[in-house]
Amino acid sequence: MTSVSPAVPLNARLQLGHAAVQRVADLNGVDVLHIKGHALDPSITWEGRSSSDVDVLVRPVHLKAFLGGLKEHGWSHYIGFEAGSAFEHAATLVHESWGYVDVHRYFPGITADPSRAFELLWAERGSAEIAGIECPVPSITAQILILVLHSAPLDNRMRGARDVEAAWAHATPQQQAAVNALVGTLGAEVGYAAAMGGLENYRDRPEYALWKMLSEGGTRIDEWRARVAAAPTPRAKARLMLRAPLVNVEHLTVVRGRPPTPWEVVREFFARPLRGIREEVRAWRAGEGRRR
Amino acid sequence: MIGLRRPDDVAFVENGGVAYVACVPKGPIHVLDEVATIIWEEAVDGDRLGLSDRVAERTGATADEVRADVEVFVGHLLALGLLTASGDLGEPG
Numbered sequence: 001m002t003s004v005s006p007a008v009p010l011n012a013r014l015q016l017g018h019a020a021v022q023r024v025a026d027l028n029g030v031d032v033l034h035i036k037g038h039a040l041d042p043s044i045t046w047e048g049r050s051s052s053d054v055d056v057l058v059r060p061v062h063l064k065a066f067l068g069g070l071k072e073h074g075w076s077h078y079i080g081f082e083a084g085s086a087f088e089h090a091a092t093l094v095h096e097s098w099g100y101v102d103v104h105r106y107f108p109g110i111t112a113d114p115s116r117a118f119e120l121l122w123a124e125r126g127s128a129e130i131a132g133i134e135c136p137v138p139s140i141t142a143q144i145l146i147l148v149l150h151s152a153p154l155d156n157r158m159r160g161a162r163d164v165e166a167a168w169a170h171a172t173p174q175q176q177a178a179v180n181a182l183v184g185t186l187g188a189e190v191g192y193a194a195a196m197g198g199l200e201n202y203r204d205r206p207e208y209a210l211w212k213m214l215s216e217g218g219t220r221i222d223e224w225r226a227r228v229a230a231a232p233t234p235r236a237k238a239r240l241m242l243r244a245p246l247v248n249v250e251h252l253t254v255v256r257g258r259p260p261t262p263w264e265v266v267r268e269f270f271a272r273p274l275r276g277i278r279e280e281v282r283a284w285r286a287g288e289g290r291r292r
Numbered sequence: 293m294i295g296l297r298r299p300d301d302v303a304f305v306e307n308g309g310v311a312y313v314a315c316v317p318k319g320p321i322h323v324l325d326e327v328a329t330i331i332w333e334e335a336v337d338g339d340r341l342g343l344s345d346r347v348a349e350r351t352g353a354t355a356d357e358v359r360a361d362v363e364v365f366v367g368h369l370l371a372l373g374l375l376t377a378s379g380d381l382g383e384p385g
Binding site for chain 2: 007012013015016020021024074097
């Protein structure tokens, strides 16, 4: 695995990373929007906000060319789409000089067709100069929406609250109205409600359970049930159900800091269902306790 | 009779007087100390004529004291692709 040299401060490396990623996009004729981190408009972020990687949203039809371009210029695979998160939305690559880049093929919470959603965001894009290189960024309205959606999962809640405070609470009524309109245009109602309240109004939506679990917590089995429910087609549901018992080798590699041995993969294969059952029992007991 | 400018593929971040400069995406990242950062900043200003004067002004030295070092360093930056010539903007200073 490629390691990242610690000699350059992370803050500087990330800005140069945005610039490097943009150059790869330019060299390959690829459209990307830089999101979060150093790409945020100063008017909607807060002092001291840190990030650990470069995030870009790529035009879906350009995804293959972009990943190929990154690899050609020294990035290597770190975590694939399927192993990355419950949404399977981003792959992570790493470069010796530029660190980590998360390549998003869509943004979690936006349910409009990814190509159509990208085109809508691209049409309203702005530009940010990062490390002296012009980088396309979503409009400020879209940046606020992305921060709100990103704040919903429990894992992001601490920083997400400050993001929402900086981006939403300080937005003008006109900006807030524009964000609300964009929520409808991009089909982001459920993720938005998970962050801002009102999630129970969307119990009939396929992605409801997944956002409920991510924003309020749940067991491993809850997550898989929710992922299957949210999968858009019967084929996608079947694929998820077949994958559920398999060991996430990439995740195990990240956790252990090295590729697992074949024996460790076998051991994990049997350990995962047991952990899942233990979590279910704990959750059931906690529920019983609350009822008493 | 040439000026200097930052090439289109050169990215830079200035942080506390230190600059991190790189050709992207090939790298590597070059770390410029405080004086090197001053020379680079003044060089990308475009006007090579008087570069030593401007560097001297910012460092408290005289132009004659810094001229040789500035020229050597600008030569390094040109060789590394971190600077490029940009046409008739003045004589080397």
